[in-house]
Amino acid sequence: MNPTAGLAAICVVVLATLLIGALAMRWSRTTSDFYVASRSVSPWLNASAIGGEYLSAASFLGVAGLVLIGGADMLWYPIGWTTGYLLLLVLVAAPLRRSGAYTIPDFAGWRLQSTAVRQVSTVLVVGVGWLYLMPQFRGAGVTLQAVTGAPTWVGIVVVAAVVAVLVASGGMRSITFVQAFQYWLKLTALLVPLVFLVLAWRMDGSPPPVDGLGWSIPAVDLGPERLYTAYAILTATCLGTMGLPHVVVRFYTNPDGAAARRTTLIVLGLLGLFYLLPTAYGALGRIYAHDLTASGHAETVVLELPERILSTGADALGALLLAGAFAAFLSTSSGLTMAIAGVVGQAIDRRRWFDGRLSGIASLRVAALTCVFPPVALALYGGNVSIAMSVTFAFALAASTFCPLLVLGIWWPRLTRHGAVAGLVGGGITAGITPLITISLAPDGWIGLLVAQPALWSVPLAFSLMVGVSLLTAAPRPDDVGQVFTRLHTPERT
Known part of the structure; x- marks a missing residue:
C-alpha cells in the first residue's frame, strides 16, 4: 500500500472521530450525560454503537488471520462472540437496565449491599479493561508500522491520545455517536473491497480455498486437545460477552428494559452480518497469502489482499481497509476507556479526593x-501474543468473574456478599494468572492448553464458589432481596 494513502486514511478517521465527538459534546452537560448518556439512547443507535465498540481489532483483523491459519476451526471465535449476545438477551439485558445502576460495581454494590463486593468488582473492571485495551493499542501500532514503516509506539500513542481526549471531553454521549459511525465505517471498509476481490478471484480462475489447503469443517475428526480448545473458546466468548464492562455499560443507556432487549436483537443481526466479511478475507488469504502464516503476520492479511490480487485500485481499497482497521482500534478503545473511567471516576468521587472539590464529571475526566x-505500557513492552489470543484472555477473565455475578445476582436470591466475593476472587485469580503464565513460560502439552484456554474450568470454579459459599453464609444476605428482585423482573409499563 502507498504510505501516503495509508496516512491520509488514518488522518481522515481520526479527524472524523474527533469532529463527531466534538459535535456530540454539546449535549454532554450533566453527570448522567457523561456516564450513561442520560439513559436516552434509542435501540438502533445503541445497537450500532455496541457493534462499533464490540467489533475490535480481533474481529476486523484477527478473525481473518485465524481463518488463514486454521481454516473453519477458527470460526468458533465469531460464533462465540455473537452467541454471547443471545445469552445477554435472555438472562441479563432487561433486568440489568431496570436496576438503575451506572456500572457493574454499582449493580453489585446495590444488589448485595456490600462495599467489599463493589471494590472487588471495581478492580476486576479495571483488570478486564486493561487486558482488552492492550491488544487494541498494540494492533494499532503494528498496523501503522506495516503500512508506513513508522515505529510501533507511534500508532499506540495516537490511538491512546485520541481515545483519552474523546472520553474526557464528552463521555458516554460523545462516544455513542462516534461508535455508531465507526460500525458502519468498518462494515463499508470490509464490504466494498471484498466485492472487487471476489470478482478478481472469479476472473482469475484460482481454485476455491478448500482444495489442498487443509480447510477442515469444525467438529470433524477432532482429537481431545482440539475438542477441548473448541469448547473452551465457546465458553469464554459466549459467557465472557455478558461480563465485558464496556458491553454491559451500554445497556444502562437505554430508556428501559424493553429497549435494552430490542437493542440486543438488533446487535445480533449487525454482528452476524459483519462476521461474514472477515471470514471471506481469511478464505481468500488461503489462496493468495498463505505465506503470511509462516512469517507470523497472518493478522495483516486483510490489509495485504488488495495489493496481492488487484492490478489497479489496490492503494485506494487498501486505504479504505486501513481506515476501517483504525476505526476498530478507536471504537473499542473508547468503550473500554469509558468503562474503566466510569468505575475509577466513581471511586475517586466517593473517596472525596482532591479535598472533596472534584465533581462527578471532573473525576471521570481525571480517570x-x-x-x-x-495498557499503553503493556502494548509497548508486552509479549508477542496474537491479537485474538489476547482478547480471549480478557473474555476468559470476564466469563470467570462478572458472568456468574450477573447471572446469580439477577436470578438467584440466595447469593450473599461472601459468596460473591469468593467467586470474584477465585475466578479472577485463576483466569488472571493464566495469561501471565502463557506469555512468560509458554508451557507445552495439556498444561499449556489448560492455561492458554482456562474458561472451561475457571468459569465452573467461579460459579461453584459463589453458590457454595453463599449456602454456607446465608445470614449476610440483604434483607430487602425481595424488593430488589421485584424491581429487576417487573416489566415497565408501556
Whole structure:
C-alpha cells in the first residue's frame, strides 16, 4: 500500500472521530450525560454503537488471520462472540437496565449491599479493561508500522491520545455517536473491497480455498486437545460477552428494559452480518497469502489482499481497509476507556479526593486521562501474543468473574456478599494468572492448553464458589432481596 494513502486514511478517521465527538459534546452537560448518556439512547443507535465498540481489532483483523491459519476451526471465535449476545438477551439485558445502576460495581454494590463486593468488582473492571485495551493499542501500532514503516509506539500513542481526549471531553454521549459511525465505517471498509476481490478471484480462475489447503469443517475428526480448545473458546466468548464492562455499560443507556432487549436483537443481526466479511478475507488469504502464516503476520492479511490480487485500485481499497482497521482500534478503545473511567471516576468521587472539590464529571475526566497509561505500557513492552489470543484472555477473565455475578445476582436470591466475593476472587485469580503464565513460560502439552484456554474450568470454579459459599453464609444476605428482585423482573409499563 502507498504510505501516503495509508496516512491520509488514518488522518481522515481520526479527524472524523474527533469532529463527531466534538459535535456530540454539546449535549454532554450533566453527570448522567457523561456516564450513561442520560439513559436516552434509542435501540438502533445503541445497537450500532455496541457493534462499533464490540467489533475490535480481533474481529476486523484477527478473525481473518485465524481463518488463514486454521481454516473453519477458527470460526468458533465469531460464533462465540455473537452467541454471547443471545445469552445477554435472555438472562441479563432487561433486568440489568431496570436496576438503575451506572456500572457493574454499582449493580453489585446495590444488589448485595456490600462495599467489599463493589471494590472487588471495581478492580476486576479495571483488570478486564486493561487486558482488552492492550491488544487494541498494540494492533494499532503494528498496523501503522506495516503500512508506513513508522515505529510501533507511534500508532499506540495516537490511538491512546485520541481515545483519552474523546472520553474526557464528552463521555458516554460523545462516544455513542462516534461508535455508531465507526460500525458502519468498518462494515463499508470490509464490504466494498471484498466485492472487487471476489470478482478478481472469479476472473482469475484460482481454485476455491478448500482444495489442498487443509480447510477442515469444525467438529470433524477432532482429537481431545482440539475438542477441548473448541469448547473452551465457546465458553469464554459466549459467557465472557455478558461480563465485558464496556458491553454491559451500554445497556444502562437505554430508556428501559424493553429497549435494552430490542437493542440486543438488533446487535445480533449487525454482528452476524459483519462476521461474514472477515471470514471471506481469511478464505481468500488461503489462496493468495498463505505465506503470511509462516512469517507470523497472518493478522495483516486483510490489509495485504488488495495489493496481492488487484492490478489497479489496490492503494485506494487498501486505504479504505486501513481506515476501517483504525476505526476498530478507536471504537473499542473508547468503550473500554469509558468503562474503566466510569468505575475509577466513581471511586475517586466517593473517596472525596482532591479535598472533596472534584465533581462527578471532573473525576471521570481525571480517570479517562490517566487510565490509558498502563495498557499503553503493556502494548509497548508486552509479549508477542496474537491479537485474538489476547482478547480471549480478557473474555476468559470476564466469563470467570462478572458472568456468574450477573447471572446469580439477577436470578438467584440466595447469593450473599461472601459468596460473591469468593467467586470474584477465585475466578479472577485463576483466569488472571493464566495469561501471565502463557506469555512468560509458554508451557507445552495439556498444561499449556489448560492455561492458554482456562474458561472451561475457571468459569465452573467461579460459579461453584459463589453458590457454595453463599449456602454456607446465608445470614449476610440483604434483607430487602425481595424488593430488589421485584424491581429487576417487573416489566415497565408501556
